[in-house]
Amino acid sequence: MSTRADGGHRQRSRPAPFQQRGVDSAMVSQIRAAVLADSSPVTDARLAAAVHSSGRLLGSEGTLLAVDTIRAELRGLGPLQELASSPGVTDILVNGPDQVWVDSGLGLELTDTRFADDSSVRSLAARLIAAGGRRLDDSNPCVDVRLEGYRVHAVLSPVSTAGTLLSIRIRRSTVFTxxxxxxxxxxxxxxxxxxxxxxxxxxxxxxxxxxxxxxxxxxxxxxxxxxxxxxxxxxxxxxxxxxxxxxxxxxxxxxxxxxxxxxxxxxxxxxxxxxxxxxxxxxxxxxxxxxxxxxxxxxxxxxxxxxxxxxxxxxxxxxxxxxxxxxxxxxxxxxxxxxxxxxxxxxxxxxxxxxxxxxxxxxxxxxxxxxxxxxxxxxxxxxxxxxxxxxxxxxxxxx
The missing domain is CATH 3.40.50.300 (P-loop containing nucleotide triphosphate hydrolases)
Structure with a gap:
């Protein structure tokens, strides 16, 4: 269900970001570094082991959440993965760290998904662009790539005046009559x-x-x-x-x-x-x-x-x-x-x-x-x- 946000836009109600559910960004960074330090394939078992070795007592639900979060950080869309998994969402638009919009067919809706800062948006954008075989940096500030299931376009500042911009078009497998x-x-x-x-x-x-x-x-x-x-x-x-x-x-x-x-x-x-x-x-x-x-x-x-x-x-x-x-x-x-x-x-x-x-x-x-x-x-x-x-x-x- 949608509610009205400031400016007349619909704002979609979302679960609280992972920082508010026992999995903070520092923990994510710690586990991500531990997993990437080993060149062996990144499996769910390795992710779960890394979560346990962090010393944080999260319980079974917290551990599963942490594994999902790290998996999204390494192989998915990071904080945007939950939005991409929502039925009907065809586009995700990131206007810097504080504005993430989605389109589910009835116009753009502002979500409550946030990034810690612009460097977090830039890191995600650079990883996605690199996964598509191209480079995003100051010498190439506007790049688009095609990934499995996604089309990604990124723009860095100062070309963008609102911080890092990220536009993701989601390819849906559902075919309608x-x-x-x-x-x-x-x-x-x-x-x-x-x-x-x-x-x-x-x-x-x-x-x-x-x-x-x-x-x-x-x-x-x-x-x-x-x-x-x-x-x-x-x-x-x-x-x-x-x-x-x-x-x-x-x-x-x-x-x-x-x-x-x-x-x-x-x-x-x-x-x-x-x-x-x-x-x-x-x-x-x-x-x-x-x-x-x-x-x-x-x-x-x-x-x-x-x-x-x-x-x-x-x-x-x-x-x-x-x-x-x-x-x-x-x-x-x-x-x-x-x-x-x-x-x-x-x-x-x-x-x-x-x-x-x-x-x-x-x-x-x-x-x-x-x-x-x-x-x-x-x-x-x-x-x-x-x-x-x-x-x-x-x-x-x-x-």
């Missing part, structure tokens, strides 16, 4: 039918929306509707898609190393994916030159392809595609022609007071040479209302 994503309501039956038919009719599609609107979640769910006989090849900057499907192949981009070499870009991976006999080519997020390769594939027989794109509205998708096409050296006319012929439908997601939902479904077309998004369905006062493109879309869904 369309009915679970859009629970009982006036739009459920229509959305389930339209989105299911988009897949079954092998329409090329883009899912658009702002950050945190659930684009990846919906894409994973829709890919789970693909026939089991199809081969899905996923191209992502950070592996987040997890469709329930028996034949999924994933490709993930790679940053350059410290010498500035070894990078593998999304555009290159899309080309590689086309050589892997995909029945469905999926680009997790179009954010650069890979848009040219995706549109080219859609225009050369790769039906049923899809991906996501950041946009504030369906009507702004053409402008977003034009900007991305410019990065790939495509002029406005070429991009407009390619996109109008390649993309059958744009599914736009929004956040409402009731949660994430489909704000509209549009089709791309050319009007006086300009790429435009024409509404087929639009969310008005909580209900989806048919737009001028609905007859054409409905024909494609049922024809």
């Amino acid at each position: 369309l009915e679970e994503l859009f629970p009982d309501g006036p739009n459920t039956a229509l959305l389930v039918r339209v989105l299911t038919q988009v897949i079954h009719r092998r329409l090329n599609f883009l899912i658009s929306g702002a950050t945190g609107t659930g684009k990846t979640t919906l894409l994973s769910t829709m890919l789970g509707l693909c026939p089991e006989t199809e081969r899905l090849v996923l191209v992502e900057d950070a592996a987040e898609l997890n469709p329930e499907h028996p034949h999924v192949v994933g490709l993930q981009s790679r940053h350059s190393n410290l010498e500035g070499s070894g990078a593998v870009e999304l555009a290159d991976l899309v080309k590689e994916a086309l050589r892997m006999r995909p029945d469905r080519l999926i680009v997790g997020e179009c954010r650069g030159t890979e848009v040219r390769e995706l549109l080219s594939a859609m225009n050369t027989g790769h039906a049923g392809a899809g991906g996501t794109v950041h946009a504030n509205s369906a009507q702004s998708v053409p402008a977003r595609l034009s900007a991305l096409g410019a990065l790939a050296g495509m002029n406005r006319e070429a991009l407009s022609l390619q996109a109008a012929n390649a993309i059958d439908v744009v599914i736009h997601l929004v956040r409402t007071p009731g949660g994430r939902t489909v704000g509209g479904i549009s089709m791309l077309s050319l009007s006086a040479g300009e790429l435009t998004a024409v509404s087929a369905l639009e969310l008005v006062d909580g209900s989806l209302v048919e737009g001028s493109a609905w007859p054409d879309l409905n024909k494609r869904l049922t024809g």
Whole structure:
């Protein structure tokens, strides 16, 4: 249950930090140093032995808490591990030692999790970045990495004016059905039918929306509707898609190393994916030159392809595609022609007071040479209302 915090934000009630439950930071540091002094693998048994050897009488519950805390410090997210384990939390945002926010789908909530000081935040950030094979220090104050189950971005001061900043996106293994994503309501039956038919009719599609609107979640769910006989090849900057499907192949981009070499870009991976006999080519997020390769594939027989794109509205998708096409050296006319012929439908997601939902479904077309998004369905006062493109879309869904 959420309560209101100062400034009108919801503040999530959390258990007291470990310092208040018999496991203080000095003890954590002592046990961590003892464990790391030995090069043998860090097991729960070793952690428990180190706790007992500390001489602190914690009892069975206290010992288990200490083991959990040290494990999180060494292999997890430290003080943030409890938040990451909470169902529904997709993002953890640390603004220095005194502000830790989470997003569980209803907007940001301030938690009562705190760090001892900024150096503690910096140490955690440096460890997480190092675990991803990169370095966070004064010469590299802004770094992002991909870890197992997490995407981590860190910024150090003085680039950050609020101390060390840490942004963690959590990859959830849960895959929802369309009915679970859009629970009982006036739009459920229509959305389930339209989105299911988009897949079954092998329409090329883009899912658009702002950050945190659930684009990846919906894409994973829709890919789970693909026939089991199809081969899905996923191209992502950070592996987040997890469709329930028996034949999924994933490709993930790679940053350059410290010498500035070894990078593998999304555009290159899309080309590689086309050589892997995909029945469905999926680009997790179009954010650069890979848009040219995706549109080219859609225009050369790769039906049923899809991906996501950041946009504030369906009507702004053409402008977003034009900007991305410019990065790939495509002029406005070429991009407009390619996109109008390649993309059958744009599914736009929004956040409402009731949660994430489909704000509209549009089709791309050319009007006086300009790429435009024409509404087929639009969310008005909580209900989806048919737009001028609905007859054409409905024909494609049922024809």
